[in-house]
Amino acid sequence: MTPIATPTDAELPKLKLDWAPLLVLPALALAALPLIGSAPTWVTLTIAGLAMGMMIFIMASGLTLVFGLMDVLNFGHGAFVTVGAFTATLVLLPMQGWMQADSVLMNLTALSLAVALAMGVTGLLGWAFERVIIMPVYGQHLKQILITMGGMIVAEQMIHVVWGPDQIPLPLPASFRGAIIFGDAAIEKYRLIAVAVGLIVFVAMFLVLNRTKVGLLIRAGVENGEMVEALGYRIRRLFVGVFIAGSALAGLGGVLWGLYKEMLTAAMGSEIMVLVFIVIIIGGLGSVGGCFIGALLVALVANYAGFLVPKIALASNILLMVAILLWRPQGLYPVAKR
Amino acid sequence: MSEALLTLTGVHTHIGQYHILQGVDLTVRRGELTVLLGRNGAGKTTTLRTIMGLWKASRGGLVFDGQDITRASTPDIATAGIAYVPENMGIFSDLTVRENLLLAARAGEPDAQRLEWIFGFFPALKKFWNQAAGTLSGGQKQMLAIARAIVEPRKLLLVDEPTKGLAPAIIQSLITAFRELKGMETTILLVEQNFGFVRSLGDSVAVMDDGRIVHKGRMAELAEDRDLQQSLLGLSLDAHQ
Amino acid sequence: MLHRLLSGDFPRSLWLSGALALLVLVLALAPFLFTGARAMNVAATICVFIVLVASYDLLLGYTGIVSFAHTMFYGIGAYGVGLALYSIGPTWGAMALGLGIALLLSLALALVIGLFSLRVKAIFYAMITLAVASAFAILASQLSDFTGGEDGRTFSVPEMLRPGFRLIEAEVFGTAINGKLITYYLLFFGALAIFLFLLRVVNSPFGRVLQAIRENDFRAEALGYRTVVYRTLANCLAAATATLAGALMALWLRYAGPQTTLSFTIMMDILLIVVIGGMGTLYGAMIGSALFILAQNYLQALMKQASDALTAVPVLANLLHPDRWLLWLGVFFVLSVYFFPTGIVGKLRALKR
Ligand SMILES: Nc1ncnc2c1ncn2[C@@H]1O[C@H](COP(=O)(O)OP(=O)(O)O)[C@@H](O)[C@H]1O
Ligand SMILES: [Mg+2]
Numbered sequence: 001m002t003p004i005a006t007p008t009d010a011e012l013p014k015l016k017l018d019w020a021p022l023l024v025l026p027a028l029a030l031a032a033l034p035l036i037g038s039a040p041t042w043v044t045l046t047i048a049g050l051a052m053g054m055m056i057f058i059m060a061s062g063l064t065l066v067f068g069l070m071d072v073l074n075f076g077h078g079a080f081v082t083v084g085a086f087t088a089t090l091v092l093l094p095m096q097g098w099m100q101a102d103s104v105l106m107n108l109t110a111l112s113l114a115v116a117l118a119m120g121v122t123g124l125l126g127w128a129f130e131r132v133i134i135m136p137v138y139g140q141h142l143k144q145i146l147i148t149m150g151g152m153i154v155a156e157q158m159i160h161v162v163w164g165p166d167q168i169p170l171p172l173p174a175s176f177r178g179a180i181i182f183g184d185a186a187i188e189k190y191r192l193i194a195v196a197v198g199l200i201v202f203v204a205m206f207l208v209l210n211r212t213k214v215g216l217l218i219r220a221g222v223e224n225g226e227m228v229e230a231l232g233y234r235i236r237r238l239f240v241g242v243f244i245a246g247s248a249l250a251g252l253g254g255v256l257w258g259l260y261k262e263m264l265t266a267a268m269g270s271e272i273m274v275l276v277f278i279v280i281i282i283g284g285l286g287s288v289g290g291c292f293i294g295a296l297l298v299a300l301v302a303n304y305a306g307f308l309v310p311k312i313a314l315a316s317n318i319l320l321m322v323a324i325l326l327w328r329p330q331g332l333y334p335v336a337k338r
Numbered sequence: 339m340s341e342a343l344l345t346l347t348g349v350h351t352h353i354g355q356y357h358i359l360q361g362v363d364l365t366v367r368r369g370e371l372t373v374l375l376g377r378n379g380a381g382k383t384t385t386l387r388t389i390m391g392l393w394k395a396s397r398g399g400l401v402f403d404g405q406d407i408t409r410a411s412t413p414d415i416a417t418a419g420i421a422y423v424p425e426n427m428g429i430f431s432d433l434t435v436r437e438n439l440l441l442a443a444r445a446g447e448p449d450a451q452r453l454e455w456i457f458g459f460f461p462a463l464k465k466f467w468n469q470a471a472g473t474l475s476g477g478q479k480q481m482l483a484i485a486r487a488i489v490e491p492r493k494l495l496l497v498d499e500p501t502k503g504l505a506p507a508i509i510q511s512l513i514t515a516f517r518e519l520k521g522m523e524t525t526i527l528l529v530e531q532n533f534g535f536v537r538s539l540g541d542s543v544a545v546m547d548d549g550r551i552v553h554k555g556r557m558a559e560l561a562e563d564r565d566l567q568q569s570l571l572g573l574s575l576d577a578h579q
Numbered sequence: 580m581l582h583r584l585l586s587g588d589f590p591r592s593l594w595l596s597g598a599l600a601l602l603v604l605v606l607a608l609a610p611f612l613f614t615g616a617r618a619m620n621v622a623a624t625i626c627v628f629i630v631l632v633a634s635y636d637l638l639l640g641y642t643g644i645v646s647f648a649h650t651m652f653y654g655i656g657a658y659g660v661g662l663a664l665y666s667i668g669p670t671w672g673a674m675a676l677g678l679g680i681a682l683l684l685s686l687a688l689a690l691v692i693g694l695f696s697l698r699v700k701a702i703f704y705a706m707i708t709l710a711v712a713s714a715f716a717i718l719a720s721q722l723s724d725f726t727g728g729e730d731g732r733t734f735s736v737p738e739m740l741r742p743g744f745r746l747i748e749a750e751v752f753g754t755a756i757n758g759k760l761i762t763y764y765l766l767f768f769g770a771l772a773i774f775l776f777l778l779r780v781v782n783s784p785f786g787r788v789l790q791a792i793r794e795n796d797f798r799a800e801a802l803g804y805r806t807v808v809y810r811t812l813a814n815c816l817a818a819a820t821a822t823l824a825g826a827l828m829a830l831w832l833r834y835a836g837p838q839t840t841l842s843f844t845i846m847m848d849i850l851l852i853v854v855i856g857g858m859g860t861l862y863g864a865m866i867g868s869a870l871f872i873l874a875q876n877y878l879q880a881l882m883k884q885a886s887d888a889l890t891a892v893p894v895l896a897n898l899l900h901p902d903r904w905l906l907w908l909g910v911f912f913v914l915s916v917y918f919f920p921t922g923i924v925g926k927l928r929a930l931k932r
Pocket of ligand 2: 379382383384425
């Protein structure tokens with residue numbers, strides 16, 4: 001049997017990697033340099049922006065995947081951020097001695113314990129949230145938005161009930177405090193650490209999504225969940241897994257964010273959610289890569305604008321979103337849908 | 339005639355408030371290629387989706403290989419042995435050709451020998467093995483969609499209008515593929531509007547209109563009987579040939 | 580006559596009709612029934628909230644759009660009137676100018692946001708309005724030279740609306756006919772007119788298209804309706820109405836500030852009232868607003884007493900602390916969405932059958 005040549009065989013499809021959104025990032029950073037004027041300030045702001053961006057990415061990634069996979073938008077995602085941060089205090093405050101000890105090892109031990117507990121609790125909470133709050137309203141967007149918003153309010157208020165109405169200070173561990181002087185620029189150590197953690201999470205997520213079968217299924221499910229089911233896989237299980245992982249990541253993001261601000265408030269989750277929403281819209285709903293770039297863009301703009309025109313810092317992010325949606329109405333990396 | 343592999347009895351399907359399938363009776367026999375014909379909007383796609391459990395039958399029953407699948411979930415129906423090539427092909431465009439086939443192989447890696455067999459009639463898939471599926475041409479995507487359904491042997495293959503919008507040369511390679519599959523005694527339910535494409539392939543044939551089966555018989559009879567073709571399928575069929 | 584006023588959309592339940600009639604009657608006679616400032620505040624707030632919530636229901640209940648920017652438009656109305664009166668002086672001209680600018684700004688914003696996001700997905704709209712509204716609230720408190728920041732602006736209203744003004748010297752049924760009373764009736768009749776107008780809108784052919792879109796936008800589009808256009812129009816209409824409500828509130832309070840207009844708590848209140856009252860029934864906005872504002876004013880005091888009585892039981896006292904009002908609202912809200920989706924109006928109408 002001789003195979004019949006198809007006419008299109010001749011032309012090899014080009015490998016399509018969409019570079020343009022990647023270039024926006026350095027373009028933005030370079031454009032800010034002359035406006036800011038001083039190179040050391042620029043370096044400081046850029047590192048701060050990258051650190052903040054990584055933390056936002058960690059919080060936003062789960063949300064965007066959950067949306068892509070099941071068309072579920074969890075307006076209560078911010079609650080996991082807050083709960084993560086507050087749960088960490090259960091370890092960090094009693095272990096203040098270890099945190100403030102002059103030993104990297106003791107600092108890290110206390111911190112790892114806190115992160116593990118925070119991620120465990122938020123993961124579990126995510127599981128419960130999915131069962132109780134989200135499952136009954138699958139496919140009903142309107143109710144979904146209302147219910148998850150309500151869930152967020154309740155969670156935020158419960159933080160007040162359990163931890164009281166006051167802000168909780170959360171000092172950085174001793175070895176993470178201070179800055180590294182780099183020429184004229186001072187770079188806070190913690191920001192570098194946040195960048196490193198963010199990169200690790202991103203690379204890990206990238207590897208899981210690209211190199212494992214579960215990852216492939218998630219990516220396939222984001223594009224066409226029905227087809228994944230028709231191939232014989234239970235998408236609900238995938239979804240619950242992603243939901244739990246996303247909640248745990250939001251918890252991790254909350255711990256990092258709390259340490260960055262060195263102060264916890266019950267509203268921290270809902271405040272950051274505004275940026276998170278902008279990020280996942282900019283990135284393209286459902287796209288992890290877009291979420292990563294979007295988070296860095298939003299954070300850089302927030303830091304540059306915060307320095308240049310502090311009064312309109314948040315409004316500048318709305319402008320960024322408008323600009324990007326004018327360029328690409330579905331976000332930087334639109335997810336192909338059915 | 340061989341025994342029935344899939345039987346639909348009096349199947350009704352509602353999409354939202356619309357009553358689409360209005361009592362479909364259909365039998366697919368083991369080892370045969372059954373062709374489902376009918377004009378646009380007759381309910382062919384809805385029938386396949388109901389078999390796959392993507393719509394739920396509101397009345398009637400579906401039995402596959404002795405098992406009642408009327409209320410079964412889509413993944414259960416798939417694991418029971420039905421593979422589905424939807425009308426829009428359902429390719430994962432972000433994934434490579436290899437990754438698309440990897441997901442279709444539930445056992446793990448696709449079997450190398452079977453892959454070689456598939457490459458025999460769909461050589462483009464081998465050539466673009468590591469390309470993102472979204473970069474393939476329409477015909478190549480259709481090949482991938484079919485390859486995905488046959489990368490492991492399944493009891494029944496549902497294929498929805500594979501020739502839609504394809505150039506004649508590509509349709510030729512699809513015919514080759516279906517001949518190969520028939521040679522391996524694969525049971526196939528093939529939805530088509532292109533009568534020219536299926537007249538030589540089909541064993542039995544059913545014609546749908548307005549959510550019902552309006553004719554059942556052997557393809558050989560229908561292929562011979564121009565009057566019957568005329569009355570069932572209208573003049574438009576000639577335009578396809 | 581009544582048929583024309585209500586655009587043929589009757590409450591369709593004896594209980595509901597009774598409750599509504601009672602509510603309108605009490606609100607109409609409020610200045611003569613109550614004497615305390617607290618009670619008058621409650622009555623005025625109910626009037627304003629009926630407009631605010633009914634206009635939100637036009638979006639949520641009739642068009643199926645979730646917006647988190649309704650308080651933004653409300654705030655624009657309040658600030659528009661407030662800042663104009665503050666900076667130009669207490670004249671009717673300034674008030675009209677402020678209201679005009681506020682309406683234009685609201686319409687422009689609603690149009691832009693609508694065209695941007697309604698085309699994509701309803702869920703997009705919810706996110707974008709949330710982001711824009713938060714940015715707006717922060718902007719309003721940051722631009723303190725202009726807006727008065729967190730403190731807001733207290734301003735004077737035109738002579739005729741001031742408490743010191745007397746329309747006639749004599750008292751009527753023991754109530755002075757002063758500027759405050761005139762302001763109240765401005766609110767009352769303003770609210771009544773706007774409500775009847777909204778009733779007309781939802782019962783017009785335009786309103787029916789909106790409901791068709793809510794039921795199945797895919798099909799409405801197939802029938803030839805440009806859903807984006809209809810949704811955007813509904814959005815603009817709701818925004819303009821909310822702006823008017825904000826202006827009325829500012830006139831009553833003679834104050835415009837972030838806490839009374841832009842805060843997210845008010846957004847939650849609106850959502851809650853719409854859901855509890857009954858989505859897609861403007862009458863739900865009336866019943867819901869009345870019940871909610873009453874509860875907010877009198878139940879919170881009850882919570883405080885309970886909390887004080889329970890200081891010995893730490894967690895319970897925390898739970899009942901008046902600051903945890905929002906917790907109970909939230910719980911109630913989630914439960915209503917699940918178990919009570921047709922709201923009070925739906926329940927009352929079902930009672931009949
Ligand atoms: N999602 C849907 N919502 C409403 N009606 C639908 C939907 N999908 C299909 N239909 C209707 O069902 C009927 C049958 O469609 P389909 O099964 O796709 O026909 P065919 O595949 O034979 O062309 C058509 O009238 C179509 O308009
Ligand atoms: Mg079809």
